[in-house]
Amino acid sequence: KAGVTQTPRYLIKTRGQQVTLSCSPISGHRSVSWYQQTPGQGLQFLFEYFSETQRNKGNFPGRFSGRQFSNSRSEMNVSTLELGDSALYLCASSTPTNTGELFFGEGSRLTVL
Amino acid sequence: AQSVTQLGSHVSVSEGALVLLRCNYSSSVPPYLFWYVQYPNQGLQLLLKYTSAATLVKGINGFEAEFKKSETSFHLTKPSAHMSDAAEYFCAVSDQLTGGGNKLTFGTGTQLKVEL
Numbered sequence: 001k002a003g004v005t006q007t008p009r010y011l012i013k014t015r016g017q018q019v020t021l022s023c024s025p026i027s028g029h030r031s032v033s034w035y036q037q038t039p040g041q042g043l044q045f046l047f048e049y050f051s052e053t054q055r056n057k058g059n060f061p062g063r064f065s066g067r068q069f070s071n072s073r074s075e076m077n078v079s080t081l082e083l084g085d086s087a088l089y090l091c092a093s094s095t096p097t098n099t100g101e102l103f104f105g106e107g108s109r110l111t112v113l
Numbered sequence: 114a115q116s117v118t119q120l121g122s123h124v125s126v127s128e129g130a131l132v133l134l135r136c137n138y139s140s141s142v143p144p145y146l147f148w149y150v151q152y153p154n155q156g157l158q159l160l161l162k163y164t165s166a167a168t169l170v171k172g173i174n175g176f177e178a179e180f181k182k183s184e185t186s187f188h189l190t191k192p193s194a195h196m197s198d199a200a201e202y203f204c205a206v207s208d209q210l211t212g213g214g215n216k217l218t219f220g221t222g223t224q225l226k227v228e229l
Contacts, residue, residue, distance in 0.1 A: 004156070006156075031214060033216065042219060042220075042221050042222065043203065043217075043219040043222075045216045045217070045218075048214050048215075048216060050214055055214045056214055056216060058216075090156055090157065092157075094215070099145050099162065099164045099207065099215075100145050100147075100207025100208075100209070100215035100216075100217060101145075101147065101159065101162055101207075102157075102159075102215075102217055103159070104149075104156035104157040104158070105156050106154075106155050106156040107155070107156050109154075
């Protein structure tokens with residue numbers, strides 16, 4: 001079974017630009033979550049999508065948004081990039097259980113210059 | 114809200130020595146707890162999980178963790194370290210959300226170094 005696939009793996013943007021990251025979950029997984037990982041703040045929850053609806057959201061500004069498609073694939077977008085948005089963005093998928101186990105992709109490393 | 118605290122941001126052991134990575138949790142309800150490992154430039158891989166069954170949980174690569182409610186701890190151990198164990202390890206607790214679904218709250222991570 002293929003794992004969680006994230007594209008692109010690496011990208012470089014400049015301040016003020018926007019970026020879109022893509023995530024394909026494990027087949028059969030309908031929940032997709034996004035996390036931001038930085039050296040200073042660690043791993044922080046961005047949002048979670050289930051059945052094309054944002055079910056939960058972390059404490060990030062509105063510049064961070066996402067969506068989920070009918071095939072459960074998800075995208076996240078960051079507009080008006082800031083230097084502090086440089087991070088590893090991790091996508092995770094899960095089955096509809098209550099244990100909370102997440103399966104992570106390898107991440108998209110964003111560098112903002 | 115649930116939280117976890119990892120004691121020691123860096124741990125160094127000799128190859129063949131015991132690995133002990135500490136994690137304490139704070140939870141108002143019986144928690145679901147996880148250990149994840151992250152190798153350089155990779156995502157997080159699940160090592161093991163505690164979901165209120167057996168208190169001693171065995172995971173992949175020879176790791177295990179023991180849930181101790183009295184100590185609110187979920188420490189990760191491995192009897193004999195291998196060079197390939199060098200990585201960053203994260204303890205996490207599952208937070209069931211009012212909107213349904215779950216999110217994981219992670220500790221700050223422990224970088225494990227294995228020396229010859």
